[in-house]
Every structure is written in structure tokens, then in C-alpha cells.
Amino acid sequence: MPENTLILFKTIFDQSPVSTQIFTLDGETFLVNKSWETLWNVKFSELKFYNILKDTQLVESGVMPYIKRGFKGETVTIPATRYAVPYRWLSARMYPIKNENGKIEFIVIQHEDITEVLDAEKEKHTFVSIIESSDDAIISKTLDGIIHSWNKSAESLFGYKAEEIIGKHITTIIPPSLRHEETEIISKLKRGIRIHHYQTVRLGKYKNLIPVSLSISPVKDRNGHIIGASKIARDITKQKNAERALRENEERLRLALDAGKIGVWDWNVEHNTLIWTDNVYLIHGVTKKFKVTVENFIDLIHPEDKQKVGQAIDKTLKKGVKFNIDFRIVTPKKQVRWVTTRAIVLYNDNDQPSRLLGATSDITERKQMEQDKSDFLSMASHELKTPITSMKMFVELLHKSLSDKKLEKPLYLASRIKDQTNKLKELVNNLLDVSRVETGKLQLNKESFDIVTLVQETTEGLQGSMKNKIVIKNQDPIFVLADKYRMYQVLVNLITNASKYSAADQEIIVSIFKKGQTAVVSVQDFGIGISHDNHEKIFDRLYQVADPAEKTFPGLGLGLFISKEIVKRHKGKIWVESKKGEGSTFSFSLPLHKK
Ligand code: ADP
Numbered sequence: 303m304p305e306n307t308l309i310l311f312k313t314i315f316d317q318s319p320v321s322t323q324i325f326t327l328d329g330e331t332f333l334v335n336k337s338w339e340t341l342w343n344v345k346f347s348e349l350k351f352y353n354i355l356k357d358t359q360l361v362e363s364g365v366m367p368y369i370k371r372g373f374k375g376e377t378v379t380i381p382a383t384r385y386a387v388p389y390r391w392l393s394a395r396m397y398p399i400k401n402e403n404g405k406i407e408f409i410v411i412q413h414e415d416i417t418e419v420l421d422a423e424k425e426k427h428t429f430v431s432i433i434e435s436s437d438d439a440i441i442s443k444t445l446d447g448i449i450h451s452w453n454k455s456a457e458s459l460f461g462y463k464a465e466e467i468i469g470k471h472i473t474t475i476i477p478p479s480l481r482h483e484e485t486e487i488i489s490k491l492k493r494g495i496r497i498h499h500y501q502t503v504r505l506g507k508y509k510n511l512i513p514v515s516l517s518i519s520p521v522k523d524r525n526g527h528i529i530g531a532s533k534i535a536r537d538i539t540k541q542k543n544a545e546r547a548l549r550e551n552e553e554r555l556r557l558a559l560d561a562g563k564i565g566v567w568d569w570n571v572e573h574n575t576l577i578w579t580d581n582v583y584l585i586h587g588v589t590k591k592f593k594v595t596v597e598n599f600i601d602l603i604h605p606e607d608k609q610k611v612g613q614a615i616d617k618t619l620k621k622g623v624k625f626n627i628d629f630r631i632v633t634p635k636k637q638v639r640w641v642t643t644r645a646i647v648l649y650n651d652n653d654q655p656s657r658l659l660g661a662t663s664d665i666t667e668r669k670q671m672e673q674d675k676s677d678f679l680s681m682a683s684h685e686l687k688t689p690i691t692s693m694k695m696f697v698e699l700l701h702k703s704l705s706d707k708k709l710e711k712p713l714y715l716a717s718r719i720k721d722q723t724n725k726l727k728e729l730v731n732n733l734l735d736v737s738r739v740e741t742g743k744l745q746l747n748k749e750s751f752d753i754v755t756l757v758q759e760t761t762e763g764l765q766g767s768m769k770n771k772i773v774i775k776n777q778d779p780i781f782v783l784a785d786k787y788r789m790y791q792v793l794v795n796l797i798t799n800a801s802k803y804s805a806a807d808q809e810i811i812v813s814i815f816k817k818g819q820t821a822v823v824s825v826q827d828f829g830i831g832i833s834h835d836n837h838e839k840i841f842d843r844l845y846q847v848a849d850p851a852e853k854t855f856p857g858l859g860l861g862l863f864i865s866k867e868i869v870k871r872h873k874g875k876i877w878v879e880s881k882k883g884e885g886s887t888f889s890f891s892l893p894l895h896k897k
Contacts (some may be wrong), residue, residue: 321413329353431521461507464520604630640669680737752779769806775813783895795861796825804829820891828885
């Protein structure tokens with residue numbers, strides 16, 4: 303062996319890129335090389351009393367079993383942090399050095415730092431599992447368009463298994479009519495441009511078209527050269543369907559609004575801004591040049607209806623009352639139109655009303671028809687009134703002269719005509735009253751009188767021609783300030799109804815009493831009664847309970863409507879308590895006259 307062999311080996315040992323450490327069997331470090339010092343970032347000369355057997359980290363990490371097993375040259379991966387070195391992954395290889403007698407004298411440990419290799423592998427693993435678990439189809443391809451990878455979601459979205467499609471051209475999943483897209487995409491990618499959420503359609507295995515949103519990024523090699531593309535395809539079938547459903551709904555709504563000529567408006571109360579749809583402009587007779595503001599809208603409201611509209615808006619915003627109102631507007635061409643408007647309030651996060659969302663439609667035609675009808679009613683009843691009054695007078699005269707001459711048969715006929723004429727007169731009076739109520743022309747001539755006396759007089763008048771016995775309860779005078787004739791009319795209506803809807807042997811009880819600041823008159827019968835759900839409706843115009851048992855009773859359903867209007871005009875109330883088959887009690891109240 304040449305003399306300088308030792309120096310030679312020492313140099314090779316020092317220059318070896320593998321960190322090497324030699325121990326005695328007692329665990330004392332005998333020799334280390336440069337790589338060892340670099341790995342652990344420590345100078346061997348500065349290192350005192352290092353004993354491998356006391357190095358808990360090595361012991362715990364599994365080096366110990368190898369020492370014990372006799373150093374068969376196995377390799378073990380150990381995590382290690384020591385001295386100034388942060389957490390590293392090391393691969394450790396150990397072997398013994400024996401003397402001539404075969405006895406172990408030294409132990410060699412060689413460490414290799416494999417942290418980077420492990421990290422890269424871990425990263426790859428995480429990356430692969432992310433790709434596999436993604437809900438989006440993730441595909442990679444070369445710049446020539448050859449499919450290179452294909453994840454699970456791509457399998458379920460397009461129907462091709464990875465092994466079926468990898469190696470095939472990307473145009474396999476592009477509909478023929480959209481092939482040009484691929485050229486454009488590739489040209490963008492070559493310039494390093496990413497593509498975000500590009501909505502298009504792709505072709506599935508079963509020639510099914512799949513709406514997708516594509517995000518495509520270039521894939522680069524180590525040197526930054528673009529070598530392919532990764533593509534994320536998101537299935538947007540549901541989104542597309544939802545969009546279509548929304549569009550169709552909007553379309554239908556628009557159609558309905560157009561057909562009904564309904565305009566929609568949105569008033570942001572907080573910012574005081576107003577938005578109109580086209581129909582609102584049409585309804586108000588203004589062009590699109592009209593500046594839509596709350597103030598300009600108010601200008602279009604008929605002067606007589608401004609207050610009414612203002613109050614309704616106030617009530618809606620302050621009390622949440624439904625906004626449902628008919629009012630007149632005057633177009634710039636001075637045309638008066640009737641509109642009906644409904645709106646709802648939308649509230650902000652603090653529960654304060656923030657918007658009023660409404661729909662408006664033109665009801666001029668309907669209002670005109672209603673007006674025509676009520677004009678006709680009013681005119682017809684007026685015209686009928688005069689001949690009927692004369693007829694009534696002549697019939698009475700005829701009746702009297704026949705009666706004087708004791709002509710029984712003609713007398714009987716004349717009295718029938720008299721009855722029918724009275725009924726006709728009553729009917730015409732009722733029709734007249736209805737038209738008065740509707741045009742707001744029901745005049746009241748109020749005076750102070752004793753309502754008890756009025757009840758007594760009315761009852762006496764009716765009793766003669768009535769099958770039922772009428773009983774009056776309470777005779778003490780109660781004064782009210784009211785229109786006496788109209789009150790008489792209400793009493794007649796209630797008492798004749800009581801008789802009409804009960805049997806001849808059933809009594810009618812009329813009670814008059816004070817309740818608080820009001821006088822209450824109740825008319826009780828023991829007749830057919832009224833079911834609960836009809837209690838409100840019977841006070842409506844022309845409403846009659848639709849019951850076969852009642853078909854036999856004549857009437858138009860006007861009496862209670864007129865009575866209610868009369869009582870209402872007196873600031874009183876009218877109501878009914880009744881059960882089907884158990885008779886009814888109709889009552890009304892009037893404010894007392896405070897003298
Ligand atoms: P009508 O001329 O039909 O009697 P009203 O307006 O006076 O018109 O009454 C409306 C309806 O209320 C009647 O058709 C009847 O169905 C019901 N009604 C009114 N009074 C009574 C009563 N005392 N008992 C039972 N039903 C009644």
C-alpha cells in the first residue's frame with residue numbers, strides 16, 4: 303500500500319456527498335466527514351461528548367434495533383431534527399467495521415437527506431387525490447390535443463372510462479360544429495393565456511350534449527415551456543335549466559302582465575326613487591321621456607283623489623295595512639282615467655319599510671260600465687216612480703168606489719192590484735235607494751226623536767198585515783239624533799224579514815235598550831236562522847242565502863244592504879246573531895242624542 307493511501311482515503315471520505323459518521327461500540331463518535339458537518343450544520347471539533355447511544359432521537363427513531371441486530375447494512379428512513387437543522391427526512395444506512403478477528407470495532411452510519419424527494423412525492427399524492435375527488439371533470443392534454451389524464455368526474459360526466467379515452471384526441475368530446483373552438487383555445491394557450499369559465503357544449507359518449515363551463519390553463523415543463531393544457535369542465539346542466547326556468551317564468555309573467563295591461567312599479571322609500579315598467583307609462587298616458595319621480599307621479603293623480611292615495615300609502619307604510627286602492631289620474635292630455643293599484647311593503651334588515659312594490663292597471667272601462675249601470679238604475683227607478691204613484695192612487699180610488707158599491711168580486715181583484723202596486727212601489731224605492739247609496743246621494747234629515755215611540759208606531763202599522771205576533775220589550779223613551787224616515791225603513795226591513803223567514807205561530811220580539819253611549823234595537827225571530835258563514839255576506843248588495851229552503855221567499859237581497867248603509871251613515875252598527883234552524887236576532891245601534 304503506498305504511503306499516502308491514508309491521505310487518499312481521508313480525502314475521498316471527506317469529499318463524499320454522503321454524510322458519514324463512525325462510532326465506537328461505546329457509542330463515541332470516532333470520525334465524521336464534511337457532509338456530516340454540512341447536514342447537521344455543526345463543527346465536529348466543537349462537538350463534545352456526543353454519544354450515539356444517548357441520542358434519544360436516533361434511539362426512538364428505530365436506529366437502535368439495527369445496532370442491536372448486528373448492522374446488516376439495512377436502510378431506514380428516520381425523521382430527525384438536531385442542532386440547528388430544521389425538520390428533515392433522512393434515510394440512514396448502517397454497517398459494521400470488523401477487525402482481522404471478525405470482531406466489530408466500529409459502526410458506520412450514512413445519512414442521506416430525502417426530505418425533498420418525500421415532499422415532492424407527498425405533494426404529488428395530495429394533488430392526485432384532490433384531482434380524483436374533485437366534482438369537476440379534470441382533463442389534461444398535450445398541445446396536439448391528445449388526452450393525457452382523465453379523472454373520476456370526467457368519467458361520470460362524459461361517460462368514457464380513463465382507459466378508453468386516454469391517448470385519444472380531445473375532439474372526441476367536442477361536437478363537430480364546435481371544433482373550431484379547440485383551435486382558438488390552443489392558440490390562446492400557446493400564448494400562455496388562461497381561459498376562465500368559458501360556457502360551451504361538449505359531447506358525451508352516448509352523443510349526448512353536455513352544457514359545461516371550461517377553465518383551461520397551460521401546463522409547463524421544468525424550463526417553463528408550454529407542453530399541454532389542463533382543463534376543468536364543470537357540468538352546468540342544472541344551472542342552465544334553472545336559468546331557462548327563470549327566463550321562462552319571467553317571460554310568462556311579462557306575457558300575463560302585458561295581456562292584462564298591468565304595470566309594475568317599485569318605490570324605494572329609503573332613497574325615494576321610483577321605477578316603472580313600460581305599462582305604467584302607457585297607463586298614465588306619458589311617453590318614456592317622462593321623468594319618473596314620486597313628485598311627478600303625485601302630479602298625475604286627480605286632485606280630488608290625492609288625499610285618499612296619500613292616506614292609503616301612509617297606512618300601508620306605518621301600519622302594514624294592505625295597499626289596495628282605486629283612484630283617478632289625469633293624463634297630460636287632460637284625460638281622466640281610473641286605475642286600481644295593489645302593493646306590498648318590503649322591509650329592510652331593521653324591519654323598517656324600505657320598498658313598496660306595486661301593480662297598477664287601468665280600470666276606466668269597468669268604472670265607466672259601473673257608472674252606466676248605476677245611472678241606468680237611477681234613471682229607470684225615477685221614471686218608474688211617477689207612473690206607479692199615479693197607479694197606486696187610481697187603484698185606491700177604484701178600491702174605495704167598489705167597496706162603496708159592495709161589488710165583492712171586483713173589490714177582491716182591486717185589493718190584489720193594490721197589494722201588488724204597493725210591492726212594486728217598495729221595490730222601485732229600494733232600487734232608488736241603492737243607486738243613491740252608490741252615488742253617495744243618500745240624504746239624511748236628522749232630528750231628535752224617541753226611538754221607542756218610532757218602534758211602537760212602526761210595529762202597530764205592520765201588525766195589521768202580519769201573520770206573526772210582535773212583542774215590544776222596554777217602553778222607556780230613548781232619544782237619538784237620526785233621520786226618522788230612514789230609521790223607520792230599517793225597522794220595517796228587519797221586522798218584515800223576521801216575519802218572512804219564520805212560521806206564522808212564531809213570535810217576533812223587538813227590544814230597545816241603552817248600551818254605553820248608544821241605543822240598541824234588536825229584532826228577534828224564531829225562524830229558519832242563518833248559518834255563520836253567511837252572517838257578513840247577507841249585508842252585501844243582492845246577496846241572498848243560496849238554500850233550497852229559501853227559494854220560496856221573495857226578495858231581491860237589497861233590504862239589508864240599504865239598512866246597513868243607512869245605519870253606517872248614522873255612525874252606528876248593524877249585526878246579526880243567529881244559528882241555522884234556531885232563529886235570528888238582527889240588531890243595530892245608534893249614538894244617543896246628548897241634549
Ligand atoms: P231579501 O229581500 O232577499 O230578504 P235582505 O237584504 O233583506 O233581502 O236579506 C238578505 C238575505 O238575508 C235574505 O235573502 C235571507 O237569505 C237572509 N235573511 C235576512 N233576514 C233573515 C231572517 N230574519 N232570518 C233568516 N234569514 C234572513
